[in-house]
Every structure is written in structure tokens, then in C-alpha cells.
Amino acid sequence: MQRLLSLLALGLAASGPAIAQDIAVTNGRVITNTDQGVIENGTVLMRDGVVVAVGNDVTIPDGARTVDAEGGWITPGIFAPFTQLGLIEVALEDSANDASASSTGFSVAIDVADAFNPRNSYIASNRIEGLTRFAVFPSTGGELFAGQGALGNTSGRNDSLTETGAFVYADLSQSGAATAGGSREAAWLFLEAAFDDARAYPGRYNGGSEGNVLSRLDAAALVDVTRGRVPLVMNVDRAADILRAIRFAEEHAPVQLIIQGGAEAWMVASELAEADIPVLIDPLRNLPASFDSLGATLEAPARLDAAGVTVAYTTETADGYFNARLLPQHAGNAVAHGVPWDDAFRAITLTPAEIYGVGDQYGALAPGYVADVVVWDGDPLEVMSAPTHVFVDGEETEMESRQTRLAERYRDIEDTTPFGYRH
Incomplete structure (x- = not known):
């Protein structure tokens, strides 16, 4: 029997790989995020996980599977640039929360990939809302540096993290100042000393010596940041701190800096645009929750956009470990406060991909792009619209989650069984 199975396996191997089925999504308003613009009554053809044709005159191969968008919208998948998907299942239960490590002596070397769970229940609930790509961030614990983040998709597969060590996250806001000793000047001195340690690695650590502020492992993890190979995502809100961050980037070229938070970034928009530093900002952030964010306003995205700053939403x-699915709603609010629709939609699709250096793979519908495709029953930035089909890497995903299954299970509230047998 074993010999028969072996021969069968050899025969299948000799026959070559199975031919992947072509999938054509038709009869929809295609948002390409390219020079093609919007294609009315368009078609997107996918093959082997890649988009191969987009237009209203696409030839659909014989045998292709066809998905009728029924006049809806066909778009690239949503890309969330700041989440903790896969790290937290229950926020208030330490055993189900791997976002931060407040008691460890390590910082930069901490890697979210080591804790990421592709079967986290919130990944599915975000996917059915149109989210196909995301960045996973650690939270700061007892150190200025939180650690290394990753990029992933919402397929739920074991290989759904597509890039590990994709960036390093550091907190230079008022909370970072508290961590570094109680003042902003101490926080910036710590950052300068950390970069000095990384640039001197490994020589400084030979013979058992230690760095100024970083351990050997942390210094090694920061080397690629100092050389501009891996971005440094910096949490800052206050305009004065953002100006200091710009100066830091200039003094430490070729470091790649990304501003996260940016409540008062609009106040220094021209400086950010000139320095070509992108900003990750929440369009709904308008309350002065701290002294760092007194200038927060719903007009911030429009002002940054008008100044030419690269912005992703x-x-x-909201809670970043389960509510990234609200990105289209947040983008819709940006439109309501002055951002052109095309720019707002780009800020949750192609722009985040570009910021992380993968804009040639994700965030657009064009030949050669990964086939992350979402079909909507209406304008995706309208709160009442919803996806009807979601494709990740060209594979259609189930439109259900733990939450939808629970809703279905308890939809019928009338139970006619005897009380003692109900469940």
C-alpha cells in the first residue's frame, strides 16, 4: 500500500502543478488607484494571486470563474497602517495580551512576529469589513523603544505575516519622556545615545563591554534603522516635538522617519512636506486628550493633504486590536472635513503600502499587483456600505467570523424546548 501511495505521489509530481483558476470580477465601478482612475462597468481579472488585467474590455478566458459585482464597487483591499491585530485577544487578560512587555530589560530586539497569532478572532472580523493588509505594532512598556513591527494579511494562514522586522517603533511623546526619566530632553538624549550604540555595534560590545543605553541585542536590532534600511516609526503629537523629530532625521540621515499620532502635525505641515516625512494620523482625533494634543482638529487631514504631506489614516x-475595520468610516469623515474622496481612499489603501515600501505590490488594481480585491455594495466610505466578496492573494475568503457565527446562533430567541434542556 505504501509503495502504491509513493507511485501515486510521483505521478502527481510528474504531471506538474495544477493550473490555477482565473477569477474575473465583473460589472462594477473599479477604483484602480492608478492613472486609469475609475473604470465604470469594469472588470478585474486575477490569476495565481495576481491581478493580470483591469478595464472595461477585459477578455475573460474560457473556464474562468466569474463574480458579478452587480453594479457595486470593486476596490483594492484596505491597508491598516497602525494596528495590534493578532497580538491581543482579551485586552485586560495578561495571558491573552502580547502587545507590550513592561517588565523586560529588552526593547528594540522585541519582535511582534514571535507572538503574532494568525487565528486571532479579530482578524476575521476585520477581513469581512474589507481589510486585507495591516501593520502590527508593539506597545511601549518600560522602555522608549517598543520593538519591531511586522506587515501581514488577513488570510488567517500560518504564513500571513509577509514581512517581519518591517519597522521599529519608539515613543517620543510625553509618555516616552516619562519612560526616559521624566523630561523630553532626557528622551531625546536617550535616542541619540541609542543611535550611537547601534552605529558602534559590534565593536563597542566586544570583550564584554556594554553600550551607553542599549544591550548587545537591542543595539544589533537598531543597526538597520541607523543605516536607513528599516523605518523608525516615532510616536509624537506636539508640533514642537515634530519639529525636533524632523531635525533628528536630518542629523541622522539616511534614517527613514515616519510620524505616528501627529495630532498637531498640521501646524508644521510645510516642514513635514519639505522633509518628505509621512504621517499616520486618525481623522477622528479632535479632542485635547493631553497637553501634547491641544491642537487636535478634524481639519488636520485636509490641511496636511493641502500642504503635500504624505498621509495614511x-x-x-478606536481600539487598534479589533477596530481597524472602521478605517473606511474614518476616511469618510476626512472627506466630510475637506479631503478629496480619491485622496482619502488612497490614504487607507495605496499610501500606507507606499509608506512601508510595498506600494508596488499592494493598494492598487493594476497588472502585477497582488490580488487583494474587495467588492462592495456601495461607496466604501459610506458607513452603510459593506463588502460582499473579499479576496486576499487572489483567494476568496469566507464572509464570516466568530461574531457573525454567534449572531447567527442566537438570532432565534424563541426556544420551545423544556427549560432544563436549553443551551
């Missing part, structure tokens, strides 16, 4: 005001 987040859901910082």
Missing part, C-alpha cells in the same frame, strides 16, 4: 481613537 489610522483608527487610533
